[in-house]
Amino acid sequence: MPESFLLKYISEPDQADLETYLSRGGYAGLRRALSIAPEAVIDEVDKSGLRGRGGAGFPTGRKWRFIPKDPAITRYLVVNADEGEPGTFKDRTLMEGDPHQLIEGIIISSYAIGARHAFIYLRREFSTARDALTGAIAQARSAGYLGRNILRSGYDLEIVLATGAGAYMAGEETALLESLEGRRAMPRLKPPFYPAVKGLYMQPTAVNNVETLCHVTWIFAKGYQWYKAQGTPILISVSGHVARPGVYEVPLATTIRKVIELAGGVRGGRKFKACFPGGSSSAILPEAYLDTPMDYDALPKVDVPGTMLGSAALIVMDETACMVEIIGRTVEFYRDESCGKCTPCREGTVWLGQVFHRMLHGQGRTEDLDLLSGIAKGMTGTCFCPLGESVPPSLNASLRFFRHEYEHHIRTGRCDVREKYAA
Amino acid sequence: MNAGNGERGTGNGLSSAARAEIRRLMAQFPEPQSALLDALFVAQEEVGYLSPEAIRGVAEVMDLPESEVTSVASFYHLYHFKPVGAHVIQVCTNLSCALNGCGRILQHLKTRLKIDVGQTTPDRRFTLKTAECLAACELAPMMLIGDDRHGQLTPEKVDAILTRYADGRSPKPEARGP
Ligand SMILES: Cc1cc2nc3c(=O)[nH]c(=O)nc-3n(C[C@H](O)[C@H](O)[C@H](O)COP(=O)(O)O)c2cc1C
Numbered sequence: 001m002p003e004s005f006l007l008k009y010i011s012e013p014d015q016a017d018l019e020t021y022l023s024r025g026g027y028a029g030l031r032r033a034l035s036i037a038p039e040a041v042i043d044e045v046d047k048s049g050l051r052g053r054g055g056a057g058f059p060t061g062r063k064w065r066f067i068p069k070d071p072a073i074t075r076y077l078v079v080n081a082d083e084g085e086p087g088t089f090k091d092r093t094l095m096e097g098d099p100h101q102l103i104e105g106i107i108i109s110s111y112a113i114g115a116r117h118a119f120i121y122l123r124r125e126f127s128t129a130r131d132a133l134t135g136a137i138a139q140a141r142s143a144g145y146l147g148r149n150i151l152r153s154g155y156d157l158e159i160v161l162a163t164g165a166g167a168y169m170a171g172e173e174t175a176l177l178e179s180l181e182g183r184r185a186m187p188r189l190k191p192p193f194y195p196a197v198k199g200l201y202m203q204p205t206a207v208n209n210v211e212t213l214c215h216v217t218w219i220f221a222k223g224y225q226w227y228k229a230q231g232t233p234i235l236i237s238v239s240g241h242v243a244r245p246g247v248y249e250v251p252l253a254t255t256i257r258k259v260i261e262l263a264g265g266v267r268g269g270r271k272f273k274a275c276f277p278g279g280s281s282s283a284i285l286p287e288a289y290l291d292t293p294m295d296y297d298a299l300p301k302v303d304v305p306g307t308m309l310g311s312a313a314l315i316v317m318d319e320t321a322c323m324v325e326i327i328g329r330t331v332e333f334y335r336d337e338s339c340g341k342c343t344p345c346r347e348g349t350v351w352l353g354q355v356f357h358r359m360l361h362g363q364g365r366t367e368d369l370d371l372l373s374g375i376a377k378g379m380t381g382t383c384f385c386p387l388g389e390s391v392p393p394s395l396n397a398s399l400r401f402f403r404h405e406y407e408h409h410i411r412t413g414r415c416d417v418r419e420k421y422a423a
Numbered sequence: 424m425n426a427g428n429g430e431r432g433t434g435n436g437l438s439s440a441a442r443a444e445i446r447r448l449m450a451q452f453p454e455p456q457s458a459l460l461d462a463l464f465v466a467q468e469e470v471g472y473l474s475p476e477a478i479r480g481v482a483e484v485m486d487l488p489e490s491e492v493t494s495v496a497s498f499y500h501l502y503h504f505k506p507v508g509a510h511v512i513q514v515c516t517n518l519s520c521a522l523n524g525c526g527r528i529l530q531h532l533k534t535r536l537k538i539d540v541g542q543t544t545p546d547r548r549f550t551l552k553t554a555e556c557l558a559a560c561e562l563a564p565m566m567l568i569g570d571d572r573h574g575q576l577t578p579e580k581v582d583a584i585l586t587r588y589a590d591g592r593s594p595k596p597e598a599r600g601p
């Protein structure tokens with residue numbers, strides 16, 4: 001198992017305590033960052049090669065450079081702690097186990113972009129994380145790491161913790177900003193509403209994922225050369241049919257096969273069938289793709305459209321999984337979470353849901369497979385935001401690799417996978 | 424906020440403590456409307472659900488149109504618009520939990536509590552709901568009872584957990600992620 005950094009102290013019960021965090025080298029990176037110019041902080045993040053861990057993989061340093069430097073302009077940092085991509089649980093793990101690691105990253109990043117207010121938009125259901133962060137913010141403030149004139153640097157910062165109210169859509173950055181302004185979590189049109197230009201309260205805003213900001217903490221604790229020498233760590237949430245589901249820290253571009261091995265392999269000696277390498281928004285991949293590196297560039301290059309690293313949530317399915325049922329479940333998820341703003345997504349997911357419902361209830365029709373492909377085609381490149389575009393990849397991939405399962409459902413009205421493995 | 428503590432609201436359904444808490448939340452933000460989602464939870468926790476009076480109370484304190492508050496609240500899954508039981512059970516039915524047999528867990532809960540999804544037991548102890556991925560897939564199949572996480576569920580384990588809540592207390596969950 002490779003050495004871990006972000007997860008190093010995650011299971012230590014006292015890590016949330018400021019004294020312990022300090023004794024393990026905490027806030028040293030912040031001291032170093034505050035001793036150099038904000039521009040130099042951005043340079044270092046650039047050189048580290050860090051890319052956003054929320055799903056889109058955008059280079060973090062480059063994102064920060066879009067934020068205007070004029071001190072007369074109010075700028076904000078918004079932390080995306082809404083973790084909702086099915087299969088993803090790394091951010092929750094980081095916040096519960098090591099809240100100061102995130103707070104330190106927030107302070108360094110806010111300093112870099114010249115923000116004097118940072119907002120954490122936390123998923124409401126994360127009550128343990130809420131308590132941990134509330135405690136860490138209070139401790140950091142009384143010790144002078146937050147508030148006015150942080151560590152006598154002349155830099156001021158306040159962190160405000162806000163919670164969501166249950167909406168997957170709110171994880172998308174512009175919908176998140178709407179929600180944080182107290183409205184329905186509907187996405188904004190990009191352009192003109194790129195957060196870096198017109199973000200929170202129409203001010204330039206950097207929206208960053210929890211894990212991304214925890215990486216920033218390490219880059220400043222140890223320097224970007226050290227960080228790169230670690231092979232660029234990434235957290236992978238591994239779940240489904242593996243022996244030891246959990247969050248694994250591996251060097252970027254570790255193969256899917258290797259990550260499954262780290263998680264104890266496919267459970268109970270069963271045969272691997274397929275996986276979602278990047279949450280339910282990525283296409284599924286069958287066995288032939290197991291040696292693909294889990295990397296931003298390698299995954300989209302495979303010949304299965306819509307394959308991506310996304311939030312690095314690896315959901316593993318063994319031979320007992322019925323693909324019609326699984327893809328039907330993802331369709332229902334997107335249908336229920338669609339914000340309803342645009343027609344292809346709002347209507348497309350409902351139609352798909354109806355087709356899956358009848359196939360799974362023994363009433364599938366021969367023409368249904370063409371119908372599914374047709375609806376998927378109609379949703380590709382036509383949706384207002386990536387939520388709707390997330391439906392066709394796994395659907396199309398399942399129709400390509402597991403067409404026989406659909407055909408069996410339609411022909412016989414029954415599930416051969418379920419019948420074979422019924423306990 | 425607790426319905427049993429302090430003065431109960433009169434005209435607008437919210438106590439003065441709840442109204443003060445909402446004002447405190449508003450003061451945290453450059454634009455006070457940013458506190459709306461949190462304010463709705465303050466109201467929900469006090470009244471038990473978002474009754475028309477609770478919505479009106481939030482609208483009044485925040486100086487927002489009632490229609491706007493209702494429209495925002497209706498977008499999100501975690502607000503209740505009718506009374507719920509003392510403990511709201513949310514069973515995750517997303518992929519990792521589905522792969523680990525959440526269907527069996529949900530069925531067991533329905534049979535044991537003798538209610539369907541969306542319903543509340545006649546003694547008003549439990550409301551049963553389903554949820555999308557709760558970001559605890561390493562514990563699949565899992566559920567939340569109130570704020571508490573319970574994972575690696577089996578029907579037997581569910582029975583044992585329910586007994587602990589049946590007397591109205593909220594025990595701390597023993598299940599925590601790695
Ligand atoms: C439907 C949808 C849901 C998303 N959910 C999340 C989420 O829960 N957490 C997250 O960090 N990013 C999420 N994202 C990605 C964000 O839009 C955004 O790219 C990210 O927060 C940027 O931070 P990063 O550059 O540090 O990755 C989601 C995107 C979409 C389209």
Ligand code: SF4
Binds near residue numbers: 338340342
């Ligand atoms: S694609 Fe779906 S979620 Fe996105 S704007 Fe359209 S309806 Fe809303």
Ligand code: FES
Binds near residue numbers: 087516517561
């Ligand atoms: S799928 Fe159930 S917690 Fe993620």
